[in-house]
Amino acid sequence: MAGEPDVVIIGSGMGGSTLASGIAASGANILILEAGERLEDRPENRDQRAIFQRGHFRPKETWYEKGGQGFNPGNYYNVGGNTKFYGAVLVRYRREDFEEMQHLHGVSPAWPFPYEELEPWYSQAEQFFQVRGALGQDPTEPFHSKPYAFPPVPDEPAIAKVRKRLQENGMHTYSLPLGVDIDKWLAKGNTPWDAHPNSFDGKMDAETISLTNALQHPNVRLKTGARVTRLETAEDGKTIAAVHYTSFGEAKVIRPKLVVLSAGAVQSAVLLLRSASEANPRGLANRSDQVGRNFMNHNSSAVLAISPSYRNDSIYQKSFGFNDFYLSDGEGGPPLGNVQLLGRVSGAILKANMPAYPEWLLNRISAHAIDFYAMSEDLPSPESRITVEGERIVLQWVRTNWQAHLDLVSKLKRVLKKSGFPIVLSRPFDKRTPSHQCGTVRIGNDPSSAPLDVYCRAFDHPNLFVVDASYLPTSAAVNPALSIAAQALRVADHMSQADLKR
Template structure:
């Protein structure tokens, strides 16, 4: 193996795989280092007990919480990263998300560029991830160059009925933009895809789209089970000189021309802190954000939910304002179907008969509100351990969002609505820990995701996001990676 590739990409999740897809056609020698392995295609992959009770797809890694207590984070290390289990909702940030916005909990700052700068990269990301959608239904959707590559995934009959009930209650449900080939997914089993691992069976994720495109070029290759442990800078500290990883008990060092770090917002921050790199601003590991998110179960004994996948529409009525000209509250979208085994695994005290009854007569939602960047919300190293000091923000907005949705569901004929806030052990939408910006004094990366401190270092994962908005992050991670890809191509060409 050559020890001097043109580009080393660390991590094969959304940011790493999308960048690889962008760079591979240049013919550059690209090495992707991925600490995990491919999720095997064995029959029980979609068994809810394996996923929710036995956490079979999680690593045994632990992080420390703010009290120093170890916990097992819901963070997945495998080829394709967290996207292998994701809900495949591929939203664009709204145009207003790029501008300063006042929230109940404070200001969400402006990005260093407007929506229009990222729009062509969103178009390209939607093409790469074959997004299904219909943006005409959602007035908050920013302008697109053309329609989605495929029509929206259809509502199942039970959900079409819920949509009508919500419309009657005054809401405006709109199709979720989704990266899933429904027929292929269902031909492998009668399950939803949200939270279920994709064994290359119809989900459009980092492995099946980004990596597949990259690895179709002979000049791109991937090493799995290759965990990067350290990076070093050249003596003048201007450039990254080497990347060291461990694989099958061996320690290997490579000396690429360009390094792109895409290990996920927590691991990227940890690696930079451990290596003592890219941190002249002191912002590495700071501004950790993770959406304030609540699962909601709306119960109506007369309603019969025979849906399989459920996750097809969302409500953005309170995204830009609270409905009374007050500050924004967030997005509410359908969850993947919460089947009895999931209810039982997440609430062990619930008798199975009750879980079955509840699941049969309920519809499940996921409410998301923006978490604002706070320098004291941090990923730090505590000895060799990662410690997460998440300081939630903007909870008043989130509580109001949940309250508004509960009121609407009651108007729509669901007399009982249960809700549960996701806690800090589920960092699904982690971001912000190496944020991009204009000012090297306060940001880690420039607007092309290049380190202000090291010319040949890029960070192309969710760490780069300066704000979390209130929509799912992956498409924005992909769009930023494609933008960084253009900057790297210019550098390779010169």
């Protein structure tokens, strides 16, 4: 391990840690730089007032809208990245998501390769993350070359009743593919896992699975508290020659052979833009002027269905979804999106968004409610982008396809009312909630329109890869974590064959 590392991976989230695991057996000297620290096992991890009302885990950071208004983003900086808090839904994009798809207000472009190219890596990722699921329930489900290794997380009795009602009303409900050991999670405390931090409590996240596996190899190291500030190229402006970072206030420089940027869809774009130089005046990997552009964040809403006659005594709730409006609106019209259960929403969680109401009253409402998450595709747009203004991160999110999302919520409300819930309320998520941010350094076949090739290598810099949600050319309308992991494994295999051979 003496000397400079062969590979530096910037970020320990789903992309970075999974890629590290994939190349660990190569014997290369691998250093993972993580800006944050490991999450401690503390009472706040299961304290919903601390998480949702006091924002205990939210970053002490301000981003800015175009025009100057600041806001506190919901992104996390810690070992494992945002997966420490994710809902652990590890679902594949539909086969059709890899093809050009006409939406109500635009076109979702085709990927540079078909579903079949990523399918073996989806299967490998599902086995790696110990996904619990069941095949054959969802008509939109694409081909799987391997079955899930574990049966699905079971519906709790109150949830099974609603699932049955929805099926009786024509919905094709399916068990969500989940990376959760439910017995282990509940042994620690009776809470949902969605949006709750995981300290090796049973959630299969980037730290507990990928990073733990990678660090079993003596050639892999993790350095926390290491915030990368810029990448420096050689005189040719092509080769990444140095990685500059700070560690406990001290400036440091390392000179690896390969650099993998996995800081997340916003921070990866920011680092490339901040690394502008005389040779690369618009930032690194930015010959196409697409770095930071095509930012996507799912159009999402929480939908609460309430009935005085329904009693919800579930703990985790999040066990099924349905895609009846995914490929069309159910009547031959354009696609609308995915519906899945949220983690159980308690009165303490509701109060974070309804502070004027007493928590006891919100608990009574929660006891008669079931909570859904409606998610629609945000289409890529060059005007939806991340920029930097000095030290400021500026987010200009131009929502697309919003009417389709409103139509999805309207369809869901009708279905729920027909299923015995006379009161159905909805609330959209805004920019403060990172609803699967992606797309800012996308892959493609043409360097004039995409920064990365199909293996996430920068067209402009042969020893630079970007492996995180940035690479996604479309957002689809499902959770992207498994697609990030699958591509990371695919890229790792390619790197092992093409770049790490000794």
